[in-house]
Amino acid sequence: MSKVQSDVKSEKRSLIINGERVAALSYTPLYSPYSGEEIAQIAAASKKQTLDAINSASEARSIIGNMTAFERAEILEKAVTILRDKADEAAKIIAFEAAKPIVFAKAEVARTIETYKFAAEEAKRIHGETIPFDAAESGAGRFGYTVREPIGVVGAITPFNFPMNLVAHKVGPAIAAGNTIVLKPASQTPLSALFIAEVFEEAGLPAGVLNVVTGSGRVVGEAIVEDDRVNMVTFTGSPSVGIGIRNKAGLKKTTLELGSNSALIIDKDVVIDSIIDRCIMGAFSNQGQVCISLQRVYVHEEVYEEFVSKFAEAAKQLKVGDPLDPETDISALISQDDTDRALAWIAEAKEQATIRTGGKLTGRILEPTIITDAASDLKVSCQEVFAPVVVINKVGSVEEAIGYVNDSRFGLQAGIYTNNIKNAMQAVKKLYVGGVIVNDVPTFRVDQMPYGGVKNSGTGREGVKYAVEEMTEMKLVVWNQS
Incomplete structure (x- = not known):
């Protein structure tokens, strides 16, 4: 204390x-x-x-x-x-x-x-x-x-x-x-x-x-x-x-x-090292308790393993602890009920998917958690986790990823990292959300921009x-x- x-x-x-x-x-x-x-x-x-x-x-x-x-x-x-x-x-x-x-x-x-x-x-x-x-x-x-x-x-x-x-x-x-x-x-x-x-x-x-x-x-x-x-x-x-x-x-x-279960698409031409810090911020700032927190990531198969490895390693470096300590990155969720719910959803996912890192408590604090190969009907995928939990899945194309992003009852914001202007324009046109963020995480918001969503x-x-x-x-x- x-x-x-x-x-x-x-x-x-x-x-x-x-x-x-x-x-x-x-x-x-x-x-x-x-x-x-x-x-x-x-x-x-x-x-x-x-x-x-x-x-x-x-x-x-x-x-x-x-x-x-x-x-x-x-x-x-x-x-x-x-x-x-x-x-x-x-x-x-x-x-x-x-x-x-x-x-x-x-x-x-x-x-x-x-x-x-x-x-x-x-x-x-x-x-x-x-x-x-x-x-x-x-x-x-x-x-x-x-x-x-x-x-x-x-x-x-x-x-x-x-x-x-x-x-x-x-x-x-x-x-x-x-x-x-x-x-x-x-x-x-x-x-x-x-x-x-x-x-x-x-x-x-x-x-x-x-x-x-x-x-x-x-x-x-x-x-x-x-x-x-x-x-x-x-x-x-x-x-x-x-x-x-x-x-x-x-x-x-x-x-x-x-709220939402905001998603990010990562194309095959992206330099992974250049986006890790932003993805960490988007996923884990305020313990993931952000309406546009990065919850789902769809990564092109050519850069998938590199992204998962580097993202998981960066997540492990985050410091958990006292919120009043200026070096703390992750602290407690807002209530014990929220912590218990997140742990239950992680346990459900563990039966079918892979927990790459986290998934446990340090004191009262849920560690940053990364899950791969999670089906779209798991709670960590289809509902709003509102916790430091991220699901990462492999895709073969941006078009496939857009389909997964839209397969949600939510539609607040989504992001895409790509150097291909055709893929960026395809995402802008086809993503059914209130805001499309190109070459940044969906967690981006400044306070004068229009902010809101579609669907639920x-x-x-x-x-x-x-x-x-x-x-x-x-x-x-x-x-x-x-």
Whole structure:
């Protein structure tokens, strides 16, 4: 156990509703995934308290809705400045509650700062377009244009794996567009969300615009999804929960980012030494708990053995341990249940496939695991592992590999390494995913790009500009000049 962890004292953390710290009738202990020690007592909101938060957000609509784009951008810019000053504190919170190695936690904070910066810029770029009505015979004498208006109250439900940046991808665009927010963070990572709410409070965001309601999805999440005062639900998490939200949301707009089992194709002309480090990052950063984590690799038979050998050797060099140790590459999964599930899937695969390395625990930590010759119907292949587990299979052509990639109920992002432009273009055209990454791993993401998938990977797009479009309503204005 690190000294920082042993020095941390558990404290009660309240809800944030209408700018006030609100106590709950009950609290839930929050444990460190790495050490197992209790690190906080988190308020478990009741349905009434969730409805109070929605009411506060509803009443604050007129406040932020009447603010100018300049004023909204200024608040976001102030939040950026404050977060820069508190970056080390923010990274430690992430590392501590999520067991994310500190080097990756610091990278997440840097991305979070960038995301809010993009949101500040996008606040000044929300506009419509003029319509050429005289292009229609009956449109002569008329002039028209569109405007974009805030959608209203945004219900945001966020996951544990990027507890600060994925909050930013919902909160930043919502504020930029002039909306209010009721935020339900993941139960394992509420401290990051409460921290960000305090940052915005310091930045001058009016009370009621951002409300943070911690507690169970069954109580808090359902109240958010079912309340008619919530105009949009934006959710990142599992397909089963996302589908449930879609079924209950009625005519509310929904943006759902539901994960994947992202794949990479490696062509025969690729210099293997040049891609190993990127593949290691794509597969094992944040213990593989990334929606676009590299889970499946299809390697041309001419370079297959070289890739498997070098990739496995590099994986063995990764250091497992304390997330607060700057040299740690891999730490504990978010919960013991997730660890047990991953081990069970590995055990299933072991009966039919080959475990090249890993597959065991070091303390509470699952070692980086590489599996070869795995059938497509094994759980490690066809479901989302969300753990440091990679499946590598041999193919005879890029076309064959594309077929395997598409043979999935998911379709978030996929990558291809090739020096053959025809093969690259074939992959771009035929891969049925939300994003094709050429000559990089599918784990690539920058925060201003459109991000989302097809099939069971979700609906709608994130990426600040695109999230702003989702979080606004288009209104048409027509003037009769006759």
